[in-house]
Amino acid sequence: MPNVDLKESKDWQMDSDISIIDEITTLSSDLNLTAVTAVENIVDDICTFWVDKNQLVQLMQVVRHDLTHPFDMCFDLTAIDETERQHKAAHLQDFTVSYHLRSYERNIDIRIKVGLSSADKHLESICAFWSNANWYEREVWDMFGIVFDNHPYLTRILMPQTWQGHPLLKTHPARATEMEPFTLPPYQQDKEQAALQFDPEAWGMKRQDDNNDFMFLNLGPNHPSVHGAFRIVLQMDGEEIVDCVPDIGYHHRGAEKMGERQSWHSYIPYTDRIDNLGGVMNNFTYVMAVEKLAGITVPDRAKVIRIMTSEMFRILSHLLFYGTFAQDLGALSPIFYMFIDREKLFGIIEAFTGARMHPSWFRIGGIAQDLPKGWEVLVRDYVNYLPKRLDEYEKMVMKNSILKARTIDIGAYSTQEAIEWGVTGPGLRATGYSWDLRKQRPYSGYDQFDFEVPTGNKGDCYDRCRVRIEEMRQSIRIIEQCLNNMPEGPYKAEHPQTTPPVKSKTMQDIDSLIPHFINVSWGPTIPAGEVFMSVEATKGIMGYHLISDGSTMSYRTRIRTPSFPHLQMLPLISKGQMVADLIATLGSVDYVMADVDR
Amino acid sequence: MMPEQFWKILEITIMLALLIPIAATLVWVERRMIGIWQDRHGPNRVGPFGILQSLADLLKILGKEDWIPPFSDKIVFVLAPVIGAVCVLMSFAVVPFSPSIGVSDLNIGILFFLAMASLSVYSVVLAGWASNSKYAMLGGMRAAAQTVSYEVFMGLSVMGVVLLTGTFNLREIVLAQTDGWLIQSQFLGFFIFLVAGIAESHRLPFDLPEAETELTAGFHTEYSGLKFALFFLGEYLSVTLISAMSVVLFFGGWLMPAPLDTWLPPLVWFIIKIMGFVMFFILLRTSLPRPRFDQLLAFGWKVMLPLALFNLLVTAALKLSGVL
Numbered sequence: 001m002p003n004v005d006l007k008e009s010k011d012w013q014m015d016s017d018i019s020i021i022d023e024i025t026t027l028s029s030d031l032n033l034t035a036v037t038a039v040e041n042i043v044d045d046i047c048t049f050w051v052d053k054n055q056l057v058q059l060m061q062v063v064r065h066d067l068t069h070p071f072d073m074c075f076d077l078t079a080i081d082e083t084e085r086q087h088k089a090a091h092l093q094d095f096t097v098s099y100h101l102r103s104y105e106r107n108i109d110i111r112i113k114v115g116l117s118s119a120d121k122h123l124e125s126i127c128a129f130w131s132n133a134n135w136y137e138r139e140v141w142d143m144f145g146i147v148f149d150n151h152p153y154l155t156r157i158l159m160p161q162t163w164q165g166h167p168l169l170k171t172h173p174a175r176a177t178e179m180e181p182f183t184l185p186p187y188q189q190d191k192e193q194a195a196l197q198f199d200p201e202a203w204g205m206k207r208q209d210d211n212n213d214f215m216f217l218n219l220g221p222n223h224p225s226v227h228g229a230f231r232i233v234l235q236m237d238g239e240e241i242v243d244c245v246p247d248i249g250y251h252h253r254g255a256e257k258m259g260e261r262q263s264w265h266s267y268i269p270y271t272d273r274i275d276n277l278g279g280v281m282n283n284f285t286y287v288m289a290v291e292k293l294a295g296i297t298v299p300d301r302a303k304v305i306r307i308m309t310s311e312m313f314r315i316l317s318h319l320l321f322y323g324t325f326a327q328d329l330g331a332l333s334p335i336f337y338m339f340i341d342r343e344k345l346f347g348i349i350e351a352f353t354g355a356r357m358h359p360s361w362f363r364i365g366g367i368a369q370d371l372p373k374g375w376e377v378l379v380r381d382y383v384n385y386l387p388k389r390l391d392e393y394e395k396m397v398m399k400n401s402i403l404k405a406r407t408i409d410i411g412a413y414s415t416q417e418a419i420e421w422g423v424t425g426p427g428l429r430a431t432g433y434s435w436d437l438r439k440q441r442p443y444s445g446y447d448q449f450d451f452e453v454p455t456g457n458k459g460d461c462y463d464r465c466r467v468r469i470e471e472m473r474q475s476i477r478i479i480e481q482c483l484n485n486m487p488e489g490p491y492k493a494e495h496p497q498t499t500p501p502v503k504s505k506t507m508q509d510i511d512s513l514i515p516h517f518i519n520v521s522w523g524p525t526i527p528a529g530e531v532f533m534s535v536e537a538t539k540g541i542m543g544y545h546l547i548s549d550g551s552t553m554s555y556r557t558r559i560r561t562p563s564f565p566h567l568q569m570l571p572l573i574s575k576g577q578m579v580a581d582l583i584a585t586l587g588s589v590d591y592v593m594a595d596v597d598r
Numbered sequence: 599m600m601p602e603q604f605w606k607i608l609e610i611t612i613m614l615a616l617l618i619p620i621a622a623t624l625v626w627v628e629r630r631m632i633g634i635w636q637d638r639h640g641p642n643r644v645g646p647f648g649i650l651q652s653l654a655d656l657l658k659i660l661g662k663e664d665w666i667p668p669f670s671d672k673i674v675f676v677l678a679p680v681i682g683a684v685c686v687l688m689s690f691a692v693v694p695f696s697p698s699i700g701v702s703d704l705n706i707g708i709l710f711f712l713a714m715a716s717l718s719v720y721s722v723v724l725a726g727w728a729s730n731s732k733y734a735m736l737g738g739m740r741a742a743a744q745t746v747s748y749e750v751f752m753g754l755s756v757m758g759v760v761l762l763t764g765t766f767n768l769r770e771i772v773l774a775q776t777d778g779w780l781i782q783s784q785f786l787g788f789f790i791f792l793v794a795g796i797a798e799s800h801r802l803p804f805d806l807p808e809a810e811t812e813l814t815a816g817f818h819t820e821y822s823g824l825k826f827a828l829f830f831l832g833e834y835l836s837v838t839l840i841s842a843m844s845v846v847l848f849f850g851g852w853l854m855p856a857p858l859d860t861w862l863p864p865l866v867w868f869i870i871k872i873m874g875f876v877m878f879f880i881l882l883r884t885s886l887p888r889p890r891f892d893q894l895l896a897f898g899w900k901v902m903l904p905l906a907l908f909n910l911l912v913t914a915a916l917k918l919s920g921v922l
Contacts, residue, residue: 215732217732217733217736218732223814224811224814225811225812239736239739239740239891326887327811328811329811329887329888330802330803330805330811330886330887330888331885331886331887331888332632332636332802332883332884333635333636333884333885336636336637336638337636337637340637396885400886400887402803402886402887402888402889403887405889405890405893406887406888406889406890406893578890578891578892579736579812579813580812580888580890580891581890583811583812
């Protein structure tokens with residue numbers, strides 16, 4: 001077991017900012033790209049530039065197809081309502097649409113921004129370049145009312161079809177107390193019910209072909225195998241699926257809107273509930289983004305503790321996946337055995353944090369408490385315990401021939417398709433593509449740890465499960481290294497904006513006492529700027545795109561979740577499947593509706 | 599009334615009065631056993647060891663609204679669960695429980711059992727159809743295809759037994775096993791019969807007509823209250839029936855080898871053997887995943903049917919050549 005020395009650790013840096021813009025302008029010289037200004041204060045190292053809305057399609061053509069190593073993945077697409085912004089760059093208009101693109105070959109990201117005025121909220125759709133832009137553009141329309149011209153089917157995605165207004169506009173109230181009391185009179189209820197009726201023609205589906213009448217089966221939002229409130233409408237010929245339409249939004253809680261009215265610190269518990277199986281993994285992304293924005297350096301001990309608890313939650317999440325996957329296929333017992341394993345691990349989490357599934361335990365600048373006395377014994381017992389159990393499950397689940405027949409070559413997609421549709425995490429690695437954020441772009445000291453990135457080769461249901469099982473073993477390896485190499489020292493940074501600041505100083509020093517007082521009364525004030533940070537979360541890459549306007553609250557909180565694009569590609573992989581295959585596929589994708597809808 | 603007829607009616611009444619509580623207890627046994635095998639407790643609160651759990655469930659079910667969906671075909675909807683329970687109960691008429699107990703020594707006992715098994719398909723198919731619900735219909739379709747396929751070689755698998763014993767009468771089949779159980783020569787037939795039996799009673803891994811994770815509850819999605827309880831009863835009775843038939847056809851019914859047979863009465867031996875099979879059914883449910891619909895049918899037609907024919911052929915050849 002190698003020694004982990006965090007002093008050697010270096011966070012990954014994205015390089016070659018200027019050359020990308022140069023490369024683009026060489027290929028297409030009439031493109032007018034504007035660099036970002038100092039006012040915007042973008043502290044992450046993603047190369048960002050502005051383009052005029054009329055040149056967007058031309059730019060996307062260059063970026064997607066003409067460049068030598070093109071940007072093959074639309075990582076995120078979102079918008080910002082700039083109307084109440086205090087720290088404004090001169091070129092800022094009423095709305096900004098932000099495209100976050102990734103090139104796997106170059107291993108760099110770019111961010112393209114387009115300004116729009118309130119008078120003309122129209123923009124060309126980019127669905128022709130990236131298939132997964134479809135849902136992102138629908139979301140932006142739903143939330144901001146920005147119309148994407150030539151979009152295949154621009155309709156509400158997270159809000160109900162009957163909803164009036166666009167919730168993420170600054171003019172839209174965020175609190176129930178700012179609105180009329182909610183009522184649902186019978187006529188309104190009938191209207192809502194009618195809006196949920198599926199209309200195949202609207203989606204370009206036929207009700208019958210030459211030989212058959214198709215059956216439209218409404219799977220969900222309450223169905224045992226959709227893992228939450230998720231609806232998928234199947235167009236079926238007998239038991240075979242001809243086409244399907246996933247319908248999301250039943251779990252939408254407005255987490256992004258809440259980010260605009262919670263202090264930087266009090267938003268942490270909300271992050272726990274984004275991927276509700278990921279626990280502190282969600283905190284991890286958010287606090288890293290805030291720390292980057294505020295320029296806070298986290299002590300080594302906090303880093304290692306963060307890694308250790310995050311990996312514990314990876315195991316917790318994957319164990320639940322493993323059990324429910326088997327259960328979806330009809331094997332009723334494994335989930336019960338795995339819940340026992342989870343229970344043991346939750347016991348450790350409880351000893352550390354006092355909570356179980358949603359500890360909200362990370363803080364800006366560190367963690368809430370130091371590890372309890374005797375934590376080593378707990379962790380070491382578990383590290384010795386789990387691998388043996390995994391060996392048993394191997395025989396019970398993965399070697400079962402009925403299970404193999406149900407999952408091998410079912411729901412398969414290629415690496416190319418995965419990238420095209422924005423799939424990340426185990427779903428991408430199952431196709432044989434070894435890309436793990438912890439390896440490719442290490443953060444928080446992951447570069448010092450020794451672990452492997454498991455991959456599959458077919459990208460089918462069986463491989464997706466296999467990859468996750470191996471990831472659990474790797475997580476155990478990482479936890480063991482944390483155990484053997486836990487650095488001594490403080491567990492939170494000595495920075496005025498960490499919450500709460502170091503107690504000993506506030507007792508002696510007025511300059512520490514005042515920030516302490518301010519921090520606990522209205523929360524830390526984070527300097528104006530913009531940042532994007534991501535981690536390799538349990539389901540894929542989760543990222544927080546934060547914009548601060550120099551206030552105690554975030555100006556815009558964008559949460560890029562992995563499950564959202566994963567569900568979007570369901571129609572692609574489920575065509576031609578039987579219903580039972582779809583259930584296997586849904587189980588193997590491992591999504592969480594809270595993570596999809598936010 | 600003639601005294602024999604009176605005794606017969608009394609026997610039938612006692613049998614019905616016992617079979618239904620037995621099926622209810624079986625629900626509790628299954629839940630406790632699954633609990634043990636899955637490292638948890640199972641229902642253990644109502645009465646000693648939770649044995650009154652089924653009674654509590656029954657009371658709850660009786661208290662439920664007897665709801666018939668307005669969109670269903672009402673008469674058929676009510677009739678379907680009744681058909682299921684009645685067919686299984688009728689089959690018990692031909693089961694010889696002990697040398698002196700048994701409702702009828704029908705000389706076409708096996709055929710009667712097979713006929714009732716076929717009729718009980720109507721219960722599932724009609725339930726799926728009458729519910730007028732898509733999930734129920736898919737369940738009903740699956741049930742029809744599955745049961746029709748597996749019935750074919752269920753019939754073929756017991757023909758080996760008929761060949762060797764020369765009778766369709768179940769009591770005579772048991773008595774023919776006095777010198778040795780038929781499992782010795784008919785192990786293949788037994789295996790096929792058991793698989794088909796699991797499929798007939800649609801238990802996991804062959805529970806595709808209900809397939810909870812796929813079709814929510816399949817053919818009985820729209821059922822609740824007492825009508826749902828009848829389906830439930832039918833399922834557990836048919837587990838008992840398939841176990842009883844396996845014992846009668848292949849494991850010598852109430853018979854036991856020489857020293858053991860004097861230890862306990864024949865009826866007790868019979869029940870012990872049945873319980874062994876019931877436990878096996880429960881264990882199967884805890885341990886196996888569910889195959890896909892087409893895989894199940896392919897397995898039936900491509901593997902089980904040829905095997906059943908092969909078994910029959912070899913048995914006939916051995917019988918003719920005098921080996922058996």
